Amino acid sequence: MADWSSKTHLICLLLLCSPPVAAQYLGAQSCRPCHAEQFDSHANTGHAHALSPQAPAEALSAAPKADWAFGSGTHAVTWVSRLNDSHYLEHGQSWFRSSKSLDTTPGHNNPKGLKYRIFEPEARILRCFSCHSTGLPRVDATNHIQPAEAGVNCEVCHGPGAAHVQSGGAKYRIDNPSRYRATAINDLCGACHRQPDALGAAPRWEDPWNARHQPLYLAESRCFQESNEKLSCLTCHDPHTKLTRDSKQYEVVCQNCHKTVRHKTGIAKASCVSCHMPTVRPSTQLGFANHWIGVYIPGTTLRPRR
Ligand code: HEC
Ligand code: HEC
Ligand code: HEC
Ligand code: HEC
Ligand code: HEC
Ligand code: HEC
Ligand code: HEC
Structure with a gap:
């Protein structure tokens, strides 16, 4: 049972569960013209910077060569790289704000890092991207993981925005958690x-x-x-x-x-x-x-x- 549900989750992560057109994610930039206040304020949050190709400024001097930096650096930054068509690496050393230096990544016991298969039933590396980005990450034809939009942005909490934007901002066309x-x-x-x-x-x-x-x-x-x-x-x-x-x-x-x-x-x-x-x-x-x-x-x- 557990195995089946994690496979279903993996398939959905890979975008085979095609959402209907109205359920499209447009990205935070599409909200900006009408909701400048929320956009500007959100841009300063940890959420907005939860994932980026480049580490935050303070961690840059410690940054290894890597494809992705996870974490705004509020607490820490962990690097993730593609090793080959079947594996990703979570680097064994992370940057920590409390010491402003590198130390062992939580959950690791040596500096070599942890290798993950891209297509494993637990989808562990895909899940890193899911929680740190918006919309559904996909694996492209060359087996690179591509987040739809890096960072935890508007449509994580409000759902896909296309119907609301196309209607010029109609009420009840987007989730309002209030x-x-x-x-x-x-x-x-x-x-x-x-x-x-x-x-x-x-x-x-x-x-x-x-x-x-x-x-x-x-x-x-x-x-x-x-x-x-x-x-x-x-x-x-x-x-x-x-x-x-x-x-x-x-x-x-x-x-x-x-x-x-x-x-x-x-x-x-x-x-x-x-x-x-x-x-x-x-x-x-x-x-x-x-x-x-x-x-x-x-x-x-x-x-x-x-
Ligand atoms: C063309 C302008 C426009 C764009 C683009 C737009 N909105 Fe809106 N939005 C509005 C207006 C106007 C309202 C107020 C509607 C009302 O109260 O009748 C609104 C209301 C909302 C609400 C409350 C809806 C409700 O049912 O209570 C949310 C949430 C929201 N917008 C989020 C977003 C997000 C997220 C995006 C980007 C994906 C976005 N909006 C893009 C104009 C826009
Ligand atoms: C898509 C996954 C996701 C969802 C949904 C989510 N968060 Fe987060 N949240 C994160 C991640 C990832 C971080 C770490 C961001 C970073 O790198 O600093 C975070 C960080 C935070 C922080 C610390 C942010 C800061 O500015 O330092 C707060 C507070 C927070 N979340 C509250 C919430 C609340 C409240 C909700 C629900 C309304 C929520 N989150 C929903 C993923 C999520
Ligand atoms: C289930 C969702 C989830 C998954 C999966 C996940 N994260 Fe996170 N991550 C979070 C949340 C939520 C936070 C914020 C925690 C907090 O501050 O309370 C966070 C925080 C972080 C931070 C610290 C950010 C900061 O500066 O505060 C790093 C670094 C990080 N995650 C890296 C990773 C990596 C690498 C993976 C995959 C191995 C991963 N995460 C998988 C949800 C997730
Ligand atoms: C009664 C007030 C209160 C409520 C309710 C509350 N928080 Fe917090 N939250 C705090 C305080 C206080 C801190 C610590 C701030 C600090 O470090 O000074 C915090 C910190 C956090 C952090 C940053 C992690 C850390 O400790 O550095 C996250 C993430 C977070 N809260 C998420 C949530 C989520 C998700 C919910 C809802 C389940 C929630 N909070 C409900 C008071 C609250
Ligand atoms: C130095 C630590 C400390 C601080 C500061 C403190 N509390 Fe408490 N609080 C306690 C302890 C210990 C108890 C249980 C024993 C007692 O009632 O004195 C308690 C009990 C309580 C209770 C339960 C009382 C009951 O009816 O059983 C509430 C509610 C409460 N605190 C709220 C607060 C609020 C609100 C503040 C800030 C204005 C606060 N506390 C500041 C230590 C603290
Ligand atoms: C972590 C979850 C989260 C993220 C990310 C997020 N929002 Fe929200 N948003 C909420 C919640 C929760 C409410 C309801 C606030 C309340 O009741 O205090 C809300 C309310 C709103 C409203 C007001 C609706 C009303 O009732 O007036 C608008 C507009 C809005 N958000 C737009 C945005 C935009 C634009 C972004 C991206 C730049 C964004 N939000 C990112 C959770 C989020
Ligand atoms: C939405 C209302 C609400 C808020 C906000 C709230 N509380 Fe409470 N709290 C309650 C209620 C209701 C109880 C249970 C009955 C009572 O003791 O009054 C309670 C119980 C407690 C207790 C006793 C816990 C126990 O296990 O016996 C403490 C201590 C306490 N609150 C502290 C706090 C502190 C500190 C904050 C802010 C960080 C806070 N509360 C915020 C409603 C709230």
């Missing part, structure tokens, strides 16, 4: 912000690498479960704006729901998120805010006490 419930937003963002093979399954909370999967963690919070679909990713993140690291902005959101918090214990002057969404460090180079909002025993970060 009409979604919080659980549907978790699914939209979770298409990439969680492991593809963890669908439905609870992650192993003791594994710090899983703290990157925000939708699963948020869904465990009492804040999420007991606020009747009012708390979603959009409550704290504007999808068109670069992620803010200013804890004050999140504190305002907490206080919208928790107007008067009566802590039983004496609380040090710190931000709400530093205690209730602590940073999980799966490696010395990386840290992610734990989206399971809760009460943590001091010194622990992986899961709150119930």
Whole structure:
């Protein structure tokens, strides 16, 4: 069963599931004339720079000869190259912002890198491109993987834009997630912000690498479960704006729901998120805010006490 569904996924990735003409992807440039505000703001996000033939400026001096740079460099950049007609290589050394230097790529144990067959049932290398680009990547006649549009752009979240653009901007001709419930937003963002093979399954909370999967963690919070679909990713993140690291902005959101918090214990002057969404460090180079909002025993970060 699992094998069949991954094959179906692979076939779809290769564009054999031809979408109807109206379901065409046009690219972010086609939205720009009418939605300049969203376009300009989105251009500064990690999403817009999630994939590029060239590494971001700060990582350039460390860049090896490679075909693709994955990651805006908010946390890291990993290089990927085509080896031959049947294989791609994920380079074993990545650039990390925290040290501004190269170190072992997460999941690797030597600097040689990992080889992937292009046409393997798990489609692992194609999936890298799927999550870091817009529309369906395809493999061309010379077996080069070609993303339809590099980066996580407008039509990832709004769906193919052709019908909306051809109608001159008609309402209801394109997806507008502002009409979604919080659980549907978790699914939209979770298409990439969680492991593809963890669908439905609870992650192993003791594994710090899983703290990157925000939708699963948020869904465990009492804040999420007991606020009747009012708390979603959009409550704290504007999808068109670069992620803010200013804890004050999140504190305002907490206080919208928790107007008067009566802590039983004496609380040090710190931000709400530093205690209730602590940073999980799966490696010395990386840290992610734990989206399971809760009460943590001091010194622990992986899961709150119930
Ligand atoms: C020719 C101008 C034009 C282009 C090009 C255009 N839009 Fe729009 N768009 C509009 C207008 C006008 C509205 C407001 C419609 C209304 O409220 O009646 C709109 C509304 C929307 C909405 C809300 C729709 C709804 O049903 O609530 C979304 C989402 C959207 N646009 C996204 C996009 C994206 C993504 C692209 C590029 C693929 C794009 N637009 C290209 C003019 C345009
Ligand atoms: C197509 C896959 C995909 C989808 C769908 C997606 N993301 Fe992302 N997201 C990514 C990738 C890849 C990155 C890493 C970008 C980078 O290189 O910095 C990212 C990064 C982010 C960041 C950090 C960005 C920054 O500016 O530093 C936030 C916040 C985020 N996503 C929120 C969301 C939310 C909220 C949604 C749903 C509305 C969503 N994402 C949907 C793939 C996706
Ligand atoms: C299931 C979707 C998915 C797949 C598959 C995937 N990524 Fe990502 N990637 C993401 C998301 C989402 C983020 C943002 C994580 C975060 O910051 O929470 C990300 C972040 C990254 C970053 C760090 C970007 C930054 O600076 O913050 C790199 C580098 C990266 N991915 C490379 C890869 C490579 C190489 C592959 C294939 C081996 C791959 N990714 C496969 C979704 C995916
Ligand atoms: C990561 C997902 C994501 C990406 C990428 C994205 N959007 Fe959006 N967009 C949303 C969400 C979610 C909303 C609803 C916002 C809300 O309710 O706060 C939205 C709302 C909108 C609206 C307003 C609709 C309204 O109700 O007024 C427009 C227009 C729009 N987006 C255009 C764009 C354009 C143009 C791009 C690319 C430059 C883009 N979006 C990229 C997720 C995204
Ligand atoms: C949409 C409303 C909403 C938002 C926003 C929100 N919460 Fe909550 N939160 C709740 C509800 C509802 C509960 C459960 C009942 C209660 O304790 O009031 C809760 C429970 C909690 C608890 C107790 C958890 C437990 O496991 O017992 C903590 C701690 C908490 N919230 C902190 C925060 C922090 C910090 C933020 C901001 C990062 C935040 N909340 C944002 C609605 C929200
Ligand atoms: C209650 C507020 C809140 C909600 C809801 C929320 N986030 Fe976050 N998010 C944060 C905070 C706080 C940070 C850490 C910012 C920092 O580093 O200062 C963050 C960081 C991130 C990052 C960057 C990874 C990192 O830690 O560097 C991503 C990606 C992200 N959130 C995605 C999501 C997604 C997807 C959802 C919906 C499932 C979501 N967030 C819901 C508050 C929230
Ligand atoms: C120094 C760490 C720390 C900071 C900062 C902090 N909290 Fe707490 N919070 C705790 C601890 C520990 C508890 C559980 C014991 C208690 O109630 O004092 C708690 C409990 C809570 C509860 C659950 C109370 C209940 O009814 O059971 C909520 C809600 C909450 N905090 C929200 C917030 C908000 C909102 C902020 C920011 C304005 C904040 N906290 C700042 C550590 C902190």
